[in-house]
Amino acid sequence: MDRTSWIRLWEANIPPKLKVFVWQIFNRILPTTEALREKDVEIHPRCPVCWEGTETMEHLFLDCPVARALWDYAGLEHLGQGLPRHTFPLFLKNLLAVIPQPDLLFAVVAVLWRIWRSRNWVVFEGKQFGFPALMRQYNQQLDEWVRLPTDPIMAMGTPVPAFLNPVPPTxxxxxxxxxxxxxxxxxxxxxxxxxxxxxxxxxxxxxxxxxxxxxxxxxxxxxxxxxxxxxxxxxxxxxxxxxxxxxxxxxxxxxxxxxxxxxxxxxxxxxxxxxxxxxxxxxxxxxxxxxxxxxxxxxxxxxxxxxxxxxxxxxxx
Structure with a gap:
């Protein structure tokens, strides 16, 4: 992930764990079934959500029917048209570069987070979910972020990613x-x-x-x-x-x-x-x-x- 993209993401008023989540995507360290099999973990390669393809990041976030439906519901499917899709980190980097407004950045990260959390419910908790519930949780996610207090340092326009200027620790x-x-x-x-x-x-x-x-x-x-x-x-x-x-x-x-x-x-x-x-x-x-x-x-x-x-x-x- 290049420095400019990371600083822009860090300036966004979203929870820190979501920023780390996107950082994991850029560094290809999300524990998808493809990543686990590369570590010699015995696990079925199919996508646990749709069972229609191997669970790579490209499939999970772009090609899975659930992902496509959520991108469409969020009205964001047009943003990625024409961008290279062969690796998802590259796709996301280019997508963040062309997003003109902060609220669209919020929406993109919310889509990714809801896909990942729903996938984890299936894998770790054995739960199934319907698309209406996924839409409702996506909307709730955006509402929560809108109500987040703005960091006063960010409000002054000074980016403070952890590797540049750490905030006072607790x-x-x-x-x-x-x-x-x-x-x-x-x-x-x-x-x-x-x-x-x-x-x-x-x-x-x-x-x-x-x-x-x-x-x-x-x-x-x-x-x-x-x-x-x-x-x-x-x-x-x-x-x-x-x-x-x-x-x-x-x-x-x-x-x-x-x-x-x-x-x-x-x-x-x-x-x-x-x-x-x-x-x-x-x-x-x-x-x-x-x-x-x-x-x-x-x-x-x-x-x-x-x-x-x-x-x-x-x-x-």
């Missing part, structure tokens, strides 16, 4: 852990705290048909990173008891076939965010995150979205 601690039930499903738990160990956020997430403990750990850590980015925390110490995963991150190793592109994605987060660090702690020191992960696991098949983990944890502390 230091927090994020504990995470995974829990598995052999042969069925798994879950992750994360607890975000102040440096004084006061709980700020608690989240549980479920993963269906995944029972490899290492894979569950990296998925739970990725969810924890996403939540910290969503909350705008720029300095985070991640604590976990998965020593193998943590050692690989600290050594910037991402060539593990079991954890595949997800580990590569996490390593890129830590390389990109200088305020992120990770350290190993024993199970006794990671007890709270483990409690949340086990609770999320016990909720199957009830979705975690309807459970108040923070209230539950407060009642146990």
């Amino acid at each position: 230091a927090v601690i994020c504990m995470w852990d995974g829990a598995t039930r052999h042969g069925s499903h798994s879950a992750g738990g994360m607890v975000i705290m102040t440096s004084a160990r006061e709980i700020l956020r608690v989240k549980g997430v479920q993963f269906q048909c995944i029972d490899d403990p290492l894979v569950v750990e990296v998925l739970a850590l990725r969810e924890a990173i996403w939540r910290c980015l969503e909350q705008g925390f720029s300095t985070v110490l991640f604590e976990g008891d998965a020593k193998v995963v943590i050692d690989k991150i600290n050594r910037a190793e991402n060539g593990d076939s079991r954890m595949g592109a997800v580990l590569e994605e996490i390593v890129s987060y830590f390389a990109f965010h200088s305020g992120f660090s990770v350290r190993f702690v024993g199970r006794s020191h990671n007890r709270v995150a483990h409690m949340v992960a086990r609770k999320a696991l016990s909720l199957f098949p009830i979705t975690c979205r309807v459970f108040d983990f923070q209230a539950w944890l407060n009642s146990r502390m």
Whole structure:
């Protein structure tokens, strides 16, 4: 991704995790089935949404019937006419270069994010979705971004991407852990705290048909990173008891076939965010995150979205 395109994206008033998401696209590190198979992960190559083609980024974001329908619904299909489509990062780079208005940039990123999130619901939660629901979520996404407060530094016209001029950090601690039930499903738990160990956020997430403990750990850590980015925390110490995963991150190793592109994605987060660090702690020191992960696991098949983990944890502390 060239510097001009990145600065323009960073100036957009959209959540940080969405900016990182686009950065992942440009660097081809999204864990699509094509990317996972390149890491020797045994997975069916078909698109999990439509089953009509191999899930490359080009198929997922451009050629999948769901993607085409959402581009059409958003009224954006005309923007990409005539642009090269053989690699999606190049297509997106050229598309962002010709977009004349900020609201169109918002709409393009919203389309990409809704496609990716819907794909993940199918893969990780076994959910199916209808196009009316997808349209509704797309509209809600745009409404949320419209209401986002404008960064006063951005309002003065001074771009501050992380690699140029970091904003003053907010230091927090994020504990995470995974829990598995052999042969069925798994879950992750994360607890975000102040440096004084006061709980700020608690989240549980479920993963269906995944029972490899290492894979569950990296998925739970990725969810924890996403939540910290969503909350705008720029300095985070991640604590976990998965020593193998943590050692690989600290050594910037991402060539593990079991954890595949997800580990590569996490390593890129830590390389990109200088305020992120990770350290190993024993199970006794990671007890709270483990409690949340086990609770999320016990909720199957009830979705975690309807459970108040923070209230539950407060009642146990």
